[in-house]
Amino acid sequence: MALEQPIAVLGAGGMLGRAVVRRLESEGVRTLAVGRDTIDLAGRIPETVITDLGAAAVVNCAAWTDVDGAEAAEDEATAVNGEGVARLTKACAVGGATLVHFSTDYVFDGLSTTPYTTGHPRAPLNAYGRSKAVGERALEESDADWICVRTSWLYGAWGKNFVLTIARLLAERDELKVVSDQVGRPSSVRQLADRSLALLARGERGMFHSTDGGECSWHGFAKFIAGVTRSNARVEPCGTDAFPRPAKRPPYSVLDTSATDEALGDPAHWHEETRAALRDATEATEDRQA
Numbered sequence: 001m002a003l004e005q006p007i008a009v010l011g012a013g014g015m016l017g018r019a020v021v022r023r024l025e026s027e028g029v030r031t032l033a034v035g036r037d038t039i040d041l042a043g044r045i046p047e048t049v050i051t052d053l054g055a056a057a058v059v060n061c062a063a064w065t066d067v068d069g070a071e072a073a074e075d076e077a078t079a080v081n082g083e084g085v086a087r088l089t090k091a092c093a094v095g096g097a098t099l100v101h102f103s104t105d106y107v108f109d110g111l112s113t114t115p116y117t118t119g120h121p122r123a124p125l126n127a128y129g130r131s132k133a134v135g136e137r138a139l140e141e142s143d144a145d146w147i148c149v150r151t152s153w154l155y156g157a158w159g160k161n162f163v164l165t166i167a168r169l170l171a172e173r174d175e176l177k178v179v180s181d182q183v184g185r186p187s188s189v190r191q192l193a194d195r196s197l198a199l200l201a202r203g204e205r206g207m208f209h210s211t212d213g214g215e216c217s218w219h220g221f222a223k224f225i226a227g228v229t230r231s232n233a234r235v236e237p238c239g240t241d242a243f244p245r246p247a248k249r250p251p252y253s254v255l256d257t258s259a260t261d262e263a264l265g266d267p268a269h270w271h272e273e274t275r276a277a278l279r280d281a282t283e284a285t286e287d288r289q290a
């Protein structure tokens with residue numbers, strides 16, 4: 001991606017943000033990690049902030065991501081994920097920068113039995129999903145040039161995520177119970193960053209879905225992690241009702257990624273990406289201990 005102007009990354013310290021920064025830097029793109037001191041999605045965003053940064057594009061990896069916490073704080077979550085995104089689109093339009101934004105499978109109702117297409121009607125099941133849906137509408141109504149990439153079940157070699165949590169629990173316990181009645185598509189932040197930036201570089205615009213290849217239940221995902229880590233712990237299936245949580249979870253949230261796959265080719269399967277994330281996490285731990 002050869003650009004004279006830099007690309008600004010919001011939420012650069014988050015799980016996906018770190019992968020986006022790595023990818024951009026590996027391609028020699030000038031990258032601006034923009035912190036809350038410059039853009040706080042929950043606060044006022046000066047309309048000229050993107051112009052002042054001189055960014056050609058803004059990759060927004062910042063969001064309120066506490067799904068359960070949003071149930072008791074929907075206004076705060078919406079201020080960041082909805083109204084904050086609306087303010088950001090305005091600054092991007094003024095600055096002539098393309099906005100790459102991320103959304104979620106949780107904007108859908110979870111009741112489908114076939115993969116959700118990009119045009120499927122939004123009907124979120126929980127407060128977080130509603131707040132992200134407000135952000136999507138803000139993009140659609142804005143004058144900015146935008147790409148919105150919906151994704152699901154994010155994981156990577158860093159950050160708080162299912163793969164690292166299960167790997168740790170498998171090392172600590174003899175048995176784990178994991179829900180088997182929710183099905184979705186895992187997405188490694190590494191692959192998501194690569195594919196989202198590839199869409200940007202190709203000049204694609206509008207709504208896309210991007211996940212790893214394949215699908216599974218959380219139980220199937222955990223069993224695979226146990227295999228890769230050679231754990232002897234038992235991984236037993238259970239129902240969602242065994243772990244009551246404040247926010248409702250969709251039973252089925254498989255995203256149809258065909259538009260992205262037609263543009264970029266098929267994604268790597270979640271088996272391959274999960275193996276790579278676990279390998280990278282182990283190497284990072286070994287490096288720290290050396």
Ligand SMILES: NC(=O)c1ccc[n+]([C@@H]2O[C@H](COP(=O)([O-])OP(=O)(O)OC[C@H]3O[C@@H](n4cnc5c(N)ncnc54)[C@H](OP(=O)(O)O)[C@@H]3O)[C@@H](O)[C@H]2O)c1
Binds near residue numbers: 064
């Ligand atoms: N995680 C998933 O499974 C998942 C699934 C589907 C979609 N997504 C979407 O993918 C994107 C990335 O998620 P992630 O899991 O990488 O997020 P994450 O690790 O929780 O990171 C979120 C980032 O947002 C920043 N942030 C939070 N509130 C902010 C505010 N008011 N102003 C500016 N920055 C703020 C955080 O900064 P601090 O570190 O300073 O708090 C952090 O850097 C989000 O849009 C999320 O909705 C995630």
